[in-house]
Amino acid sequence: MRLSRRRLLLGASGAALALPPLEAFAQAAPVPKRLVLLFTANGTLYEQWAPADAAKPAGSPILAPLAPHAADLLPITNLEVTSAKGGLGDDHGRGIAHLWTGTAMVGQPRGPDPWWAGGPSVDQVAARTLGKDTALASLELAVQPRSAAVFDRMISAGAGQPVPPEVDPLKVFDRLFGARTATPDELRRRRERRTSVLDFVRGELSSLKQQVGRADALRLEAHAESVRAVERRLALLAQAPACAPFARPNAVDVDDPAQFEALGRLQLDLLALALTCDLTRVGSVQYSGAASPVVYRWLGCTVEHHELSHRADGDADAAAQLLSICTWSSGEVKRLLDALAAVTERDGQRLLDHTVVAWGNELGKGNTHSHARVPFVLAGGRALGLAPGRVVDATGHSHNDLLLSLLQAVGVQASSFGDAAFCKGPLPGLTG
Numbered sequence: 367m368r369l370s371r372r373r374l375l376l377g378a379s380g381a382a383l384a385l386p387p388l389e390a391f392a393q394a395a396p397v398p399k400r401l402v403l404l405f406t407a408n409g410t411l412y413e414q415w416a417p418a419d420a421a422k423p424a425g426s427p428i429l430a431p432l433a434p435h436a437a438d439l440l441p442i443t444n445l446e447v448t449s450a451k452g453g454l455g456d457d458h459g460r461g462i463a464h465l466w467t468g469t470a471m472v473g474q475p476r477g478p479d480p481w482w483a484g485g486p487s488v489d490q491v492a493a494r495t496l497g498k499d500t501a502l503a504s505l506e507l508a509v510q511p512r513s514a515a516v517f518d519r520m521i522s523a524g525a526g527q528p529v530p531p532e533v534d535p536l537k538v539f540d541r542l543f544g545a546r547t548a549t550p551d552e553l554r555r556r557r558e559r560r561t562s563v564l565d566f567v568r569g570e571l572s573s574l575k576q577q578v579g580r581a582d583a584l585r586l587e588a589h590a591e592s593v594r595a596v597e598r599r600l601a602l603l604a605q606a607p608a609c610a611p612f613a614r615p616n617a618v619d620v621d622d623p624a625q626f627e628a629l630g631r632l633q634l635d636l637l638a639l640a641l642t643c644d645l646t647r648v649g650s651v652q653y654s655g656a657a658s659p660v661v662y663r664w665l666g667c668t669v670e671h672h673e674l675s676h677r678a679d680g681d682a683d684a685a686a687q688l689l690s691i692c693t694w695s696s697g698e699v700k701r702l703l704d705a706l707a708a709v710t711e712r713d714g715q716r717l718l719d720h721t722v723v724a725w726g727n728e729l730g731k732g733n734t735h736s737h738a739r740v741p742f743v744l745a746g747g748r749a750l751g752l753a754p755g756r757v758v759d760a761t762g763h764s765h766n767d768l769l770l771s772l773l774q775a776v777g778v779q780a781s782s783f784g785d786a787a788f789c790k791g792p793l794p795g796l797t798g
Contacts, residue, residue: 397711399750399776400641400721401492402702403466403650405520406695407658408675409729410741414689416443420757427689429743431697437755438703438718440744440796447730447737448764448788455481457735458656459516461728464737468766468784471516472526480515483522485784488769489648490523495778496647504648505640506531507538507633510626511655518655531652534620535632542640626654627664630698638705642717651702653695656728665690675732688732699725703745719749722775724768742768744796750775753798760793767793 410428417425423439424432432439450457450464454471459481463471469485489504497503504521508531511518519528532538615632618625630653637649654660659670667674667687674691677684702723709717723745730739742765748754752775760768766782766789773780774792782789 397713397715397720397749398644398647399496400647400649400717401489401496401772401776402637402641402648402721402723403487403489403520404699404702404723404725405462405465405650405652406692406725406727407654407656407729408671409727409732409736410692411678411685411689412731412739412741415441415692415741416739417441417757420759423755423757428692429696431693431700432703432743432745435700435703435707435745438707438745438748440752440754440756440758442742442744442758442760442768442793444739445742445760445763445765445768445793447740449766449785450737455516457737458728461735461737461740462520462656463516463522464784465520465726465728465765466769467522468764468769468788469525470785482516482519482526482528484525485522486524486527487520487522487529488772488783489521489650490529491780491783492773492776492778493648496776500644500646502541502640502646504650505538505542505637505646506650506652507637508533508652509630509633509654510620510623510660511652512659513655517657518652520652520655521650531650533629535615535629535636536617538633538636539614542636542643542645623661624663626660626662627698631701634698634702635705638702641706641721642709653698662687662691662694665694667691672732675729677733679733699723699743699745706746713749715749718746720746722747722750722752722772724772726765740765747775750777751797753796756795758793758795760795763790763793764788767791771796 415426415428417423417429419425422436423441424430424436429441447461447464449468449470450460453460454473455463460471463481463483466487466489467483467485469483471481472484473481493504506521506529508518511531511533514530516528519530521529521531523529532541618628618632620629630651633651637651640646640649657672659672661667661670667690669684669687671691674684674688678688703718706718706721707716711717711720725743725745727741730736730741744752745754746752766784770780770783770789771792773783
């Protein structure tokens with residue numbers, strides 16, 4: 367059953383959370399475009415993942431849990447992450463660094479600087495346009511990443527600028543809704559404190575600009591613009607619709623391996639809620655990181671995910687465990703699609719129709735560390751010009767073409783993305 371704006375949304379704690387009416391959204395304004403990136407690790411079992419029939423996008427064992435959304439899917443077969451086939455880093459690190467950037471890594475192999483993505487990820491470029499009118503330009507979430515290294519940083523603001531994801535759902539909730547659960551006096555005091563700090567910084571910058579040369583003055587002006595951006599965000603946050611659930615989600619130990627599934631569901635639900643409330647139009651959820659070592663014990667697995675991906679070719683039990691992990695991941699993606707499909711926008715279409723969801727991986731095949739035939743699935747986007755409900759064969763194309771298509775689908779003007787040597791243009795077959 368689809369719910370209207372006066373709806374109940376499946377909440378992060380598993381209970382139905384009542385949302386107040388959202389008539390505060392201007393009825394005459396166009397429905398926002400949205401972009402969501404999802405990541406799971408260690409490649410796939412390609413023959414079990416790729417649908418054999420182009421007219422049946424959920425027609426494979428791994429994608430079968432997505433069958434209720436078959437009409438919303440665009441699995442992309444035979445797509446290569448060509449930019450990641452050489453350069454700095456190891457295969458897993460390059461895979462995740464290139465996944466959403468399509469750009470060579472930066473850093474020193476034996477120097478003090480670690481390897482990082484060499485450019486902005488597609489979501490951060492989209493957020494420059496889509497995030498101008500929301501309280502948060504983008505929302506980056508993750509489920510039990512291991513470190514702050516490139517293996518666990520799929521989002522990048524620019525060359526050597528990893529964006530750390532938030533791993534604690536309670537902190538996500540407070541970031542999204544804390545201001546709307548405070549008393550009026552608390553809100554006033556917060557605004558006054560923030561305003562006084564910003565006023566002081568702005569005054570100091572203005573004074574310094576009179577004392578430095580042109581190059582430094584330009585740097586200070588850029589910093590002043592970032593201060594103005596913070597002011598705009600604070601104003602937008604204060605004006606955002608009253609859209610918070612009645613209670614915070616239940617606390618979960620973010621470091622407990624047994625809570626991996628629960629944490630992922632909390633993050634997906636909170637992202638869906640943030641999109642529904644138009645607190646952001648760009649978001650991402652990263653499950654673990656490249657070369658993920660998670661042991662999926664709740665699925666009956668006994669070996670780390672990364673190790674299973676290396677054993678799968680010659681070990682039937684390892685292959686069965688890996689298949690269960692890949693299939694489970696499809697079921698978790700379905701959870702997000704369910705939430706987005708349950709919301710009716712003011713034009714009568716679903717939130718999912720106005721959102722492009724892109725699900726990717728750092729490898730195509732785990733035991734060969736291949737960047738060929740990397741599994742990508744798009745979902746939604748029908749109102750944005752995509753034509754889901756079919757399988758797209760991307761033979762001969764690099765994923766840079768896909769990244770460019772994502773930007774264009776959400777209304778960002780671009781003719782190339784990432785390393786131009788690997789970008790021919792928008793990926794054919796995605797639109798009607």
